[in-house]
Amino acid sequence: MKKYLYQRSIELTNGAYTSNLIRKFAQSKNSRRFIPGYIKAYQILTDDVEKPLDSFSTLHDFFVRKLSPGSRPVAPAPVVSPVDGKIEIAGDLHENVHFLVKGQHYSLADLLGDKALADRYQDGKYAVLYLSPADYHRIHSPADGKVNRQYVLGKKSYPVNAAGLQYGKAPISGNYRMVTELYTAFGNMLVVKVGAMFVNSIKLTETGGEWQKGNEVGYFSFGSTVVLFFEANSIEFVEDMSNGNRIKVGEPLGIMV
Numbered sequence: 001m002k003k004y005l006y007q008r009s010i011e012l013t014n015g016a017y018t019s020n021l022i023r024k025f026a027q028s029k030n031s032r033r034f035i036p037g038y039i040k041a042y043q044i045l046t047d048d049v050e051k052p053l054d055s056f057s058t059l060h061d062f063f064v065r066k067l068s069p070g071s072r073p074v075a076p077a078p079v080v081s082p083v084d085g086k087i088e089i090a091g092d093l094h095e096n097v098h099f100l101v102k103g104q105h106y107s108l109a110d111l112l113g114d115k116a117l118a119d120r121y122q123d124g125k126y127a128v129l130y131l132s133p134a135d136y137h138r139i140h141s142p143a144d145g146k147v148n149r150q151y152v153l154g155k156k157s158y159p160v161n162a163a164g165l166q167y168g169k170a171p172i173s174g175n176y177r178m179v180t181e182l183y184t185a186f187g188n189m190l191v192v193k194v195g196a197m198f199v200n201s202i203k204l205t206e207t208g209g210e211w212q213k214g215n216e217v218g219y220f221s222f223g224s225t226v227v228l229f230f231e232a233n234s235i236e237f238v239e240d241m242s243n244g245n246r247i248k249v250g251e252p253l254g255i256m257v
Contacts, residue, residue, distance in 0.1 A: 152176070183246050
């Protein structure tokens with residue numbers, strides 16, 4: 001019953017009209033006065049923000065804020081975190097290329113919309129990194145690599161917080177999402193950027209054919225999730241990849257096998 005009521009309440013509010021209202025407000029000059037309250041409510045640390053707080057013209061501008069150069073050093077590991085966030089789960093892909101998040105099983109084929117592509121990651125690994133509204137929302141490249149393919153799927157988005165992952169309608173494989181496949185020194189990997197509730201904007205800032213580890217490649221316009229997938233026998237996760245741990249851009253995530 002809880003799951004049904006949750007899904008119904010989200011369906012009633014999660015439409016194009018509502019999304020546009022939220023986006024317009026966040027990008028309006030009137031939203032600027034809400035920045036101090038937003039910082040206080042989410043207890044956001046602002047010491048590493050690149051610009052003075054009074055220079056942000058809208059709430060959206062603050063939300064997609066940049067950080068001061070050098071505030072996120074990039075580790076020498078082959079794979080680093082692409083975002084600031086929480087490790088929701090990291091582990092092995094299950095039989096038939098399924099993965100588990102908050103008790104829900106997801107099909108990689110459904111997530112990618114491509115069974116042949118999903119099959120290439122059979123017996124591989126995955127990591128789900130959740131960004132809360134308090135987090136820095138720029139996305140960075142997790143590795144050096146060439147872009148094999150990149151495409152967008154989905155329309156609506158459910159919340160990707162704890163409640164959304166538990167009660168939502170497959171929020172990871174059903175939400176608006178952008179899939180990037182990279183060819184790297186350790187094989188192919190997938191970087192799946194998943195849109196959050198209402199605001200589905202995922203903006204690419206790197207449109208070239210190569211990604212450099214640690215460099216910015218895009219940003220979210222609302223709290224969201226990045227899911228990484230690795231081919232079998234390509235990497236091993238570092239020891240501190242426990243569920244619930246915090247991780248920042250550039251911190252080590254995986255080493256080559």
